[in-house]
Every structure is written in C-alpha cells, then in structure tokens.
Amino acid sequence: MSDLMGYGGRVLRVDLSRGSHSVEPLDREMASQYLGGRGFVARILYAEVPKGADPLGPENRLVMAAGPLSGSFLPCSGKLHLGARSPATGGYGDANIGGHLAMELKHAGYDVLILEGTAAEPCYLVVDDDLVAIRDARDLWGEGSFGTETRLKDLLGEDFQIATIGPAGEKLVKFACITHDFGRQAGRAGIATVMGAKRLKAVAIRGTRGFPVADPSAVLATGKTMFQTIFGLPGFREWTPYGTAGITDWVNQVGAFPTRNFQTGFFEDHAAIGGKAIRDRILVLDKGCFACPIPCGKYCRIEVDGEEVFVEGPEYETVAMVGGNCGLGQIEAVAHVNAVMDDLGMDTISGGNVVAFALECAERGIIKPSDTGGRRLCFGDLDSVLWLTRCIAAREGIGDLLAEGVKAAAARLGGGSDRFAVHVKGLEVSGYEPRHAPAMALAYMTCDVGGHHNRAWAITYDVAVGRDRVEGKAARVIELQHLRPLFDMLGVCRFPWVEVEFPPETYADIFPAVTGVKRSWADLLRCSERVWNLTRMFWVRHVPDFGRVWDLPPARWTEEAIASGPTQGKLLPPATVALLLDDYYRLRGWDRHGIPTPTKLKELGLDYTLTGAG
Amino acid sequence: MSRKLTTTAQACSGCRLCQLVCALGHFDENNVKKAALGIRGSFPAPGRYQVRVCVQCGTCAEVCPVEAITRRDGVWVLDRELCTACGACISACPWGVMFTHPGTPQPIKCDACGDCVPYCPREVLRIAEEAEE
Numbered sequence: 001m002s003d004l005m006g007y008g009g010r011v012l013r014v015d016l017s018r019g020s021h022s023v024e025p026l027d028r029e030m031a032s033q034y035l036g037g038r039g040f041v042a043r044i045l046y047a048e049v050p051k052g053a054d055p056l057g058p059e060n061r062l063v064m065a066a067g068p069l070s071g072s073f074l075p076c077s078g079k080l081h082l083g084a085r086s087p088a089t090g091g092y093g094d095a096n097i098g099g100h101l102a103m104e105l106k107h108a109g110y111d112v113l114i115l116e117g118t119a120a121e122p123c124y125l126v127v128d129d130d131l132v133a134i135r136d137a138r139d140l141w142g143e144g145s146f147g148t149e150t151r152l153k154d155l156l157g158e159d160f161q162i163a164t165i166g167p168a169g170e171k172l173v174k175f176a177c178i179t180h181d182f183g184r185q186a187g188r189a190g191i192a193t194v195m196g197a198k199r200l201k202a203v204a205i206r207g208t209r210g211f212p213v214a215d216p217s218a219v220l221a222t223g224k225t226m227f228q229t230i231f232g233l234p235g236f237r238e239w240t241p242y243g244t245a246g247i248t249d250w251v252n253q254v255g256a257f258p259t260r261n262f263q264t265g266f267f268e269d270h271a272a273i274g275g276k277a278i279r280d281r282i283l284v285l286d287k288g289c290f291a292c293p294i295p296c297g298k299y300c301r302i303e304v305d306g307e308e309v310f311v312e313g314p315e316y317e318t319v320a321m322v323g324g325n326c327g328l329g330q331i332e333a334v335a336h337v338n339a340v341m342d343d344l345g346m347d348t349i350s351g352g353n354v355v356a357f358a359l360e361c362a363e364r365g366i367i368k369p370s371d372t373g374g375r376r377l378c379f380g381d382l383d384s385v386l387w388l389t390r391c392i393a394a395r396e397g398i399g400d401l402l403a404e405g406v407k408a409a410a411a412r413l414g415g416g417s418d419r420f421a422v423h424v425k426g427l428e429v430s431g432y433e434p435r436h437a438p439a440m441a442l443a444y445m446t447c448d449v450g451g452h453h454n455r456a457w458a459i460t461y462d463v464a465v466g467r468d469r470v471e472g473k474a475a476r477v478i479e480l481q482h483l484r485p486l487f488d489m490l491g492v493c494r495f496p497w498v499e500v501e502f503p504p505e506t507y508a509d510i511f512p513a514v515t516g517v518k519r520s521w522a523d524l525l526r527c528s529e530r531v532w533n534l535t536r537m538f539w540v541r542h543v544p545d546f547g548r549v550w551d552l553p554p555a556r557w558t559e560e561a562i563a564s565g566p567t568q569g570k571l572l573p574p575a576t577v578a579l580l581l582d583d584y585y586r587l588r589g590w591d592r593h594g595i596p597t598p599t600k601l602k603e604l605g606l607d608y609t610l611t612g613a614g
Numbered sequence: 615m616s617r618k619l620t621t622t623a624q625a626c627s628g629c630r631l632c633q634l635v636c637a638l639g640h641f642d643e644n645n646v647k648k649a650a651l652g653i654r655g656s657f658p659a660p661g662r663y664q665v666r667v668c669v670q671c672g673t674c675a676e677v678c679p680v681e682a683i684t685r686r687d688g689v690w691v692l693d694r695e696l697c698t699a700c701g702a703c704i705s706a707c708p709w710g711v712m713f714t715h716p717g718t719p720q721p722i723k724c725d726a727c728g729d730c731v732p733y734c735p736r737e738v739l740r741i742a743e744e745a746e747e
C-alpha cells in the first residue's frame with residue numbers, strides 16, 4: 001500500500017494497441033500541485049497528448065482520475081473525472097461522473113487510469129485489484145448501455161463497477177456518453193467518442209484493498225460532524241425529494257429555460273416536466289452516488305407500448321434540453337427519450353440541443369422532406385425526437401451529419417442555420433438561456449470545455465444583483481470557475497454546497513485527516529486557478545487560431561431577441577459581450593486575445609507551457 | 615434481551631455510508647469492503663437496493679468448532695482472536711451475511727453496535743431490542 005495518504009498511490013496505464021499495461025507510482029509533485037481528479041486529467045493530457053494529435057487516433061489519451069477525497073467517509077465523495085482531447089471541439093475536454101467508480105478505482109489501489117492506443121478489435125478492460133486484463137468484447141459491440149452493464153455484472157459479479165459506451169459511442173457520434181450504475185453519465189465533450197474510437201466497450205473495476213487515510217479516527221469523527229451538519233440543513237429535506245429538476249419552475253420564472261432550440265426562455269408546459277411531476281408520476285427510488293446523503297438520482301419507471309421502461313432521471317439538464325428545448329411537455333415523453341438516449345449512450349444535453357436544432361431546420365425547410373423520407377418533423381412531437389435520436393446514434397441518413405454536432409452540421413446544411421446553432425467552441429450549450437443574464441453568458445463563453453454551465457453556474461448571481469448589470473460579473477464568473485471545478489479535483493460532488501448550503505470550506509477541514517497535509521481553502525483554490533490556466537493552454541497548444549473569437553457566444557444570443565415569456569425582447573448586445581470579455585481577460589491576467597500572459601503562467605508554476613513542452 | 619440491526623420500510627439509496635462507518639469503526643480503515651453489512655442493487659429492474667444485515671439467528675455459533683462466536687448482551691459476537699478462519703460459519707449462515715475480505719482471514723460479522731444507524735441518510739437502519747421469553 002502506498003504511503004501517500006488519501007491516494008491509491010498508483011497510476012495504471014493501458015496501451016490498447018499493444019494489449020499491455022503498466023503500473024507507475026503516483027507523482028507526488030503532481031499530487032501537491034494538481035490535487036487529483038480534474039487536476040490530474042488536465043496535467044496528464046497536457047503532458048501526453050502530442051500537439052494536434054487526432055482526437056480519434058491512437059495518440060489521444062483517455063484519462064480517468066479520482067481525487068484525494070474520493071471514496072472517503074465524507075459527504076458525496078463518489079466523483080471520478082474523465083478527459084481527453086475532445087473530438088467535439090478539438091480542444092480540452094472533460095466530464096465528471098458519480099456513482100461508485102472513483103471509490104472502486106481507489107480501492108484497487110489506483111488514482112488514475114490512462115488509456116492509450118487503439119485496440120484492433122472491440123474489447124473491454126477488467127481491473128480487479130492487481131489483476132488487469134483486456135478481454136474480447138466483439139459480442140458486446142452493438143449492445144446498449146444497460147444491456148452491457150447487466151451482462152458484465154452477470155459475468156464478473158455484481159460488485160464490479162462498470163463504465164460503458166453504447167452504440168452511439170461505437171459509431172463515433174461526437175456527443176456520445178459513458179454510462180455507469182444504470183443511470184450515471186460522463187456526458188460532455190465526447191469522452192465516450194474517444195473510448196469508441198479506441199474500440200473499448202467498457203471498463204469493469206473492483207477494488208478491495210482500500211486506501212490509506214492519515215488519521216482514520218479523525219476521518220470518522222470529522223465525517224460524522226459533516227453528515228450531522230447536512231442532516232440539519234433545511235435543504236436536506238427540501239431539495240432531496242426533487243433533485244436537480246426541482247429548479248425547473250424557477251428557471252422558467254426568470255425566463256431562462258431553453259425552449260424550442262433557444263428561441264425563447266419560457267416553456268408553457270414546464271410544470272408538467274419538472275421535479276414535482278417526476279416525483280408524483282414516475283418515481284421509483286431516490287438513488288444516489290457513493291457516500292451521498294442527498295440522492296439526486298430520481299430512478300423512474302414509465303410504460304412504453306405496454307412494457308416497463310426504467311431510467312434514472314430525468315435530471316434538470318434533460319428536462320431542459322429534451323423537454324423545453326425539443327418542446328416535449330409531458331414528463332413521460334421526456335423520460336422515454338432519456339431512456340433511449342441513455343441506452344444508446346448519447347449525452348442528453350448535446351443530444352437535446354442537436355435534435356432541437358434539426359427540428360428548427362426542418363421547420364424552416366433547411367432539412368427537407370427528401371432528407372427525412374417524407375417524414376414531417378416538428379417541435380413537441382415525441383416521434384420526431386425519437387426518430388432523430390435513433391438516426392443520429394446509427395449515423396443513418398440525416399443522422400450522420402447531425403452526429404457531428406450543431407457546429408459542423410450547420411456548416412454543411414447552410415441556409416443560415418449557423419445563426420441558430422447554439423454552441424460555444426463547438427460544444428452544444430446546456431440548459432440555461434442567458435441572453436438576459438450576462439454572467440451566465442460569460443460562463444458559457446469561457447467554460448474550458450465549450451458551452452457548458454457547470455464551471456460557473458452564475459445565473460443566480462445575475463438574478464440577485466441585477467440582470468442588466470455588467471460590472472462585477474466577470475469577477476464572479478472567475479471566482480466560480482475556481483471554486484466549482486475544485487470539487488472535481490478533490491473528487492467530491494458540489495451539490496451539498498450548491499443546493500443544500502453546506503459550507504464548502506469544510507472540505508479543507510477534513511483534508512488533513514485524509515491526506516495528512518494541511519492546506520487552506522485559499523491554497524486549494526489556487527490549485528484550481530492553476531488548472532484553469534492549464535486547460536486554456538491546452539487549447540492554445542492544440543487549436544492553431546485559438547483566441548478571443550473562440551469565446552464568442554452563439555449568434556442567436558446577440559442577433560435575436562427572446563421571443564416570449566418574462567425575458568421577451570432581451571438580447572445580449574455585442575457591446576456587452578466585448579465588455580465582459582475585456583473585463584474577464586484583464587482580471588485573469590490574460591492578454592486581450594484571451595491568451596494567458598507569461599507573467600501569469602510563471603506565477604502559477606506553469607512555465608513549462610511557455611516552451612510548449614509537456 | 616436480544617438485540618439486532620434491522621431495516622425499516624424506507625428505501626435504501628445505495629450510498630454505502632453504513633459500510634464506511636462500519637469499517638472505520640471496527641477496522642480503523644476507510645474501506646467499504648470490510649463492512650459487516652451488504653448492499654446489493656437490482657437494476658435496471660425493479661430498481662431497488664437490498665440491504666443485507668445479520669439477523670442474529672446464531673446458526674454461525676452452532677457450527678463454530680472453537681466457540682469463537684458467543685452471545686454477549688443479547689448479540690452473537692465473533693472473537694477474532696479465537697477464530698481459526700475455518701470458514702464453517704460462512705457456509706452455514708442462512709442469510710449470507712458472514713462477510714469475507716481477502717485482506718483478513720476471519721469472517722466479518724455484525725455485532726449490532728448500531729454505529730451506522732444515525733448515518734443512514736434514508737433512515738433505513740434501526741436497532742431492534744426485544745425481551746426474550
């Protein structure tokens with residue numbers, strides 16, 4: 001066992017081209033500077049992915065990393081981070097997944113799993129403590145996510161934790177997702193697409209060794225206090241029953257609910273697809289991740305053609321992107337699409353965004369009946385959404401083009417469709433309409449994987465301090481961009497803090513009990529700033545013309561006013577965009593093109609990025 | 615008096631906090647795999663977790679050749695010093711709740727300490743005490 005407290009202490013590297021693997025000790029310096037999880041992912045990708053390497057080629061790496069707090073007795077310690085050079089954007093890509101994978105990986109004695117090369121035939125990886133094996137997956141190829149997980153658990157044992165791709169990942173759909181625990185996903189940035197390109201159907205992990213913590217009795221005592229604190233917070237009882245979808249009504253009240261491909265920010269049927277509808281109509285079980293006292297997973301059952309269908313979710317993002325954005329106003333319909341996308345292994349965020357884009361193209365005659373076999377596609381029609389979803393996953397007909405994502409699809413479809421392709425950096429925007437929320441818009445513009453909300457969920461700040469206000473917004477976004485991803489570095493979930501008002505600094509209090517090292521919250525945030533600058537430099541390294549133009553918002557937000565609802569008539573003027581970016585770059589210590597300055601990089605110990613060395 | 619860990623009508627969310635508390639309390643290790651209770655998922659259908667706990671039936675004590683399992687304050691407790699790790703109780707347990715771990719030769723048995731109970735966020739666990747005839 002490692003003497004590095006709080007860590008498994010080892011890195012497992014698997015070369016799928018050669019069918020070999022090796023085990024390396026975890027680098028202590030990396031642990032100290034980058035902490036774990038997202039920090040390790042960013043550091044390793046920067047060092048190991050050759051400049052300009054094809055995201056779908058053997059040189060790209062798929063890195064999975066647990067954090068120093070993952071797997072420990074403290075709230076919501078079940079998070080694993082995954083990353084690769086994104087096939088969706090060409091830049092830095094990462095995603096996060098809950099469930100039990102991080103715990104299992106660390107219990108097997110590893111913090112990091114690096115996958116490189118490309119297998120000649122479909123395979124899956126088994127990690128059972130020290131036993132590492134690459135096995136034939138030809139008969140699993142084509143199987144859905146749920147079927148794959150069921151079959152592997154039957155074969156290996158229920159106590160194995162499985163991460164699998166579905167048919168969409170095999171077909172290299174650019175927004176494929178990894179599924180685990182029958183409903184947890186690493187959805188964004190096409191990480192599963194990289195897995196599909198490596199012909200790796202699944203990873204199955206079991207670990208029994210545990211990992212050393214510096215002071216087990218202090219972990220037990222501090223952990224107990226943390227849990228008791230959460231049990232005593234009002235949100236523990238109020239938020240948990242509805243989970244993330246509980247916010248649906250509020251987002252509509254503030255006119256920020258993406259509706260019919262972001263044409264408007266208010267969906268008239270929102271009450272029929274929100275958290276209460278889920279609980280009242282289709283809920284089976286409150287299901288959570290490892291060590292979670294506030295299970296946000298709403299495991300549901302619906303009936304489709306007389307058959308029972310089970311699905312975890314829909315969580316808020318699916319409610320927004322498949323519900324409002326595709327115009328589906330019944331929770332059963334949203335859950336149905338959710339189940340189909342999960343089983344096909346397709347991210348419901350990008351999936352919902354791409355389908356909505358296609359529906360708008362069809363309504364405007366850019367996608368023609370001749371492209372759809374005469375089928376009429378329209379918003380709010382479940383059959384249209386399901387049909388498009390299946391075409392995309394199979395890359396059939398028009399689905400082949402849509403499987404590239406809205407940016408590439410719009411470039412090929414033409415007809416002005418790029419004006420309503422809602423993406424940033426090539427990644428489809430997730431579930432908030434920010435035309436009247438400058439901080440949220442800036443969060444999307446500067447998120448380091450593209451159009452994703454979770455690095456800086458700043459919309460509540462816009463609403464709190466004034467939605468027309470621009471001053472102070474960049475500072476708040478930066479603060480959040482350090483705070484929120486820090487959780488992904490530590491390997492814990494943000495929701496106790498974000499949703500239940502559990503003080504985040506408490507994680508610094510338990511840090512020494514787990515790792516034996518005392519670090520202030522400010523010091524940990526500094527590590528997060530280091531990683532934010534490093535992922536920016538990953539873009540600089542891999543994308544030749546990278547800079548300010550990559551941070552611009554989708555045309556729809558600056559050119560077109562919101563069509564209806566509480567934010568009707570609002571848009572994001574280009575002058576506001578310029579102000580936001582100027583402010584943001586200045587506060588970050590980046591130049592006016594959005595490139596980190598040498599001074600900033602040196603200050604953060606990122607000198608190595610200046611020479612382009614890994 | 616008899617005492618045992620048992621479940622309520624509440625549904626388990628699969629968090630495994632009970633196992634963490636159990637292993638930390640008994641082995642001083644942050645390792646759910648060393649817990650004396652089990653969580654098993656049935657997914658995708660019907661979508662629930664089964665919590666496997668010791669019912670304190672005492673079958674294990676009956677088969678133990680060295681009398682390492684004895685009744686103390688109404689609970690069947692395994693003395694890890696006396697245990698020779700023969701495994702007889704593991705195969706005899708009708709409920710499959712004598713747990714094993716590759717890192718410890720002796721089985722792992724629930725002693726109804728109840729430490730896990732207050733940390734189950736779903737209120738699935740409770741200690742039942744009954745007067746005996």
Ligand code: SF4
Pocket residue numbers: 076077078098099287288289290292293294295296297493494495496
């Ligand atoms: S709040 Fe949700 S995502 Fe976070 S640990 Fe709990 S179940 Fe997982």
Ligand code: SF4
Pocket residue numbers: 625626627628629630631632633653663665733734735736737738739
């Ligand atoms: S603590 Fe409770 S909810 Fe969590 S696994 Fe144990 S019995 Fe289930």
